[in-house]
Amino acid sequence: MLESKQPVGASNHPVEIELTPGKTYSWCQCGKSKSQPFCDSKSHYGTGSNPKEFTVSIRRKVWLCMCKQTMIPPYCDGSHNKLLKSTRLDLGLEISR
Numbered sequence: 689m690l691e692s693k694q695p696v697g698a699s700n701h702p703v704e705i706e707l708t709p710g711k712t713y714s715w716c717q718c719g720k721s722k723s724q725p726f727c728d729s730k731s732h733y734g735t736g737s738n739p740k741e742f743t744v745s746i747r748r749k750v751w752l753c754m755c756k757q758t759m760i761p762p763y764c765d766g767s768h769n770k771l772l773k774s775t776r777l778d779l780g781l782e783i784s785r
């Protein structure tokens with residue numbers, strides 16, 4: 689049986705990582721990797737999802753998405769904030785403004 693193509697969130701917060709120029713990274717899109725935020729080359733099997741390969745041209749720290757809902761993969765776009773807000777609403781918790 690095939691699993692859902694919907695990614696699962698690995699965390700509700702992005703992770704800050706310093707990336708090396710010229711190195712090819714494989715960001716996990718399915719959310720099931722045991723090596724988050726990167727693909728572990730096996731956990732995506734059957735999900736219909738594949739890792740997103742990317743490189744950077746300069747050494748720098750970046751925030752990589754862990755909720756797997758970003759619109760600019762592999763980088764965080766703040767989508768985890770919407771997830772946290774909806775989770776709090778689902779639980780009936782107040783949201784401070």
Ligand code: FES
Binds near residue numbers: 722727
């Ligand atoms: S384990 Fe998630 S994309 Fe490979």
